[in-house]
Amino acid sequence: MIKECLQCPRHCKVDRDIEKGFCGALNESKIAKVMLHHWEEPIISGSEKDSGSGAIFFSHCNLKCVYCQNYKISHFDVGKNYTPQNLADLFKKLEDMKALNINLVTPTHYSKSILEALKIYKPKIPVVYNCGGYEDEKMLEQLKDYIDIYLTDLKYYSSDLSKKYSSCPDYFEKASKAILKMRENVKDDIIENGLMKKGLILRHLILPNQTDDSLKILDWIKTNLGIKTYISLMSQYTPFGDAKNYPEINRSLKPLEYKRVYNHLLKLGFYNGFMQEMSSCSECYIPDFDENKKENFMKSNWYW
Numbered sequence: 001m002i003k004e005c006l007q008c009p010r011h012c013k014v015d016r017d018i019e020k021g022f023c024g025a026l027n028e029s030k031i032a033k034v035m036l037h038h039w040e041e042p043i044i045s046g047s048e049k050d051s052g053s054g055a056i057f058f059s060h061c062n063l064k065c066v067y068c069q070n071y072k073i074s075h076f077d078v079g080k081n082y083t084p085q086n087l088a089d090l091f092k093k094l095e096d097m098k099a100l101n102i103n104l105v106t107p108t109h110y111s112k113s114i115l116e117a118l119k120i121y122k123p124k125i126p127v128v129y130n131c132g133g134y135e136d137e138k139m140l141e142q143l144k145d146y147i148d149i150y151l152t153d154l155k156y157y158s159s160d161l162s163k164k165y166s167s168c169p170d171y172f173e174k175a176s177k178a179i180l181k182m183r184e185n186v187k188d189d190i191i192e193n194g195l196m197k198k199g200l201i202l203r204h205l206i207l208p209n210q211t212d213d214s215l216k217i218l219d220w221i222k223t224n225l226g227i228k229t230y231i232s233l234m235s236q237y238t239p240f241g242d243a244k245n246y247p248e249i250n251r252s253l254k255p256l257e258y259k260r261v262y263n264h265l266l267k268l269g270f271y272n273g274f275m276q277e278m279s280s281c282s283e284c285y286i287p288d289f290d291e292n293k294k295e296n297f298m299k300s301n302w303y304w
Contacts, residue, residue, distance in 0.1 A: 002027055007111045008062040009136050009174040022167075023109040024077065025060040029087055029117075030110075032072075032079035033057040036099060041232050041274050043196040044128060044151065046100050053128070054099025056090065062109045063132045063166045065155075067207075067249055071241035074106065084116035091123045100195060101126040101149065108132065111139050118146040126197055134171055135178035144185040150200045152179060157216040161207075165246070180224065189230060189272075196230075201273070203232040206261050209248045214261045222268045231273035233262060253278070 002016040012021030020026060037055035038045050045053045061074035068074045082090065091102050102123050107114050108131050118127065126148035133153040154175060156162040162171030182200055189199030202221060206214050221229055235258045239250045255278050262275055 002112055007136060007139055008108050009134055009170065010062060010168075011136075022064070023060045023062045024075075025109045027113065028081040028083060029113045030059040030077070030079045031056055031082055031090075032059045034090065034094070036094075036097060037103060040103065040130075040151070041201060043191060043194060043230075044101065044103065044149070044201075046195055050100060051098040053101050053103040054094030054097065054125075055103040055105055055130075056087075056094075057105045058107055058110055060109055061106050061132070063134055063155075063168060063171075065132075065166045066241055066246060067165065067237070067239055067243040068241050069236075069238065070106070075241065082113075084113055084120060087114065087117035088120035091117065091121055095123055095125060099125065101128050103128040103130055103151075105130045106132065108135060108139075111136075111143065115143060115146065122146060133175035133178060134166075134168060135175070135181075137177060137181045140178060140181045140185060147185065148198050149196055150179075150182040150186060151203065152182060152201070153203045153205070154179060154217055154221070155205065157213045157220065161210060161213055165207075165249075176220065176224070183225060189228075199230065201230040201232055203234060205234040205237055206253055206258060207237060207249055208251050208253055208257065211257050211260050215264050218261070218265055218268055218270075222270070227269040228272055229270065231265065231270055233258075233265060233273065233275045235276040235278055 004013045005016050005021055006013065010022050014021040016027040035055050036052035038052045040053050057073060059073045059077065059079040064075055072078060094102055102125060104114060104127065107129060127146060128149040128151050129147045130151040131153070133155060156171050159169045159172065163169035179202065186198050186200055190197045204214060204217055221231065235253050237253050243250050258278065
């Protein structure tokens with residue numbers, strides 16, 4: 001297996017059979033939850049009539065943001081281990097359940113294992129790489145024939161912010177290059193009957209008191225990817241985890257903060273993508289990772 005981990009830009013170089021790097025993971029994929037997910041962007045989850053996205057929530061994370069909405073699984077050792085064969089079987093099961101796609105949520109630190117599974121079985125439905133943006137270009141090159149949709153965050157422009165909240169001062173440097181590589185891997189956005197079959201969607205979660213950073217991110221996207229880019233501008237920030245230790249982000253987003261960023265997006269000329277109503281700032285839109293509880297399938301308020 002992985003004797004020198006280089007799966008993400010941290011390049012921890014640990015032997016994942018016996019040692020955990022920054023992400024906290026060993027070789028076998030650890031999965032916290034599998035579900036038909038209705039809360040993603042409409043071109044991923046479909047309408048209320050559809051079965052939803054086949055979401056696989058992987059445990060651990062290569063960013064571990066202090067405010068993580070899925071803090072329980074990103075920071076702690078939660079879930080069950082899956083071999084590549086187990087994971088391939090899971091892809092088939094989700095297909096049988098009529099999932100619209102296979103949605104790999106926070107997959108980066110298990111990229112090698114996921115690649116092995118996709119070589120065993122490549123689903124007939126689109127495979128979505130739903131990541132934090134901090135990706136290794138060489139790993140993305142290895143994945144390019146197996147990933148149909150990149151649903152990726154672009155979290156920070158400022159290295160000070162990425163260092164403070166994600167222990168990652170080179171986040172923008174690495175994420176911006178990775179996103180250009182994603183665009184190279186999937187050159188066109190293909191939408192059929194309101195669902196994305198191939199393409200790139202850039203998510204940006206606006207943080208309280210950090211709208212200047214958000215404006216710089218939108219400027220970069222326009223300059224480097226153009227105004228056709230699908231953008232998901234998210235208002236759903238809710239302070240979780242260690243956010244209480246950072247007073248400037250220990251609150252929900254204010255409507256005026258969201259409006260400032262949204263108005264800049266419109267001024268720049270973007271016309272593809274999604275925004276959220278402020279009612280999305282709620283814990284009810286975050287999956288419950290207690291496997292004994294049934295999900296309350298509420299749709300987030302997406303529109304554009």
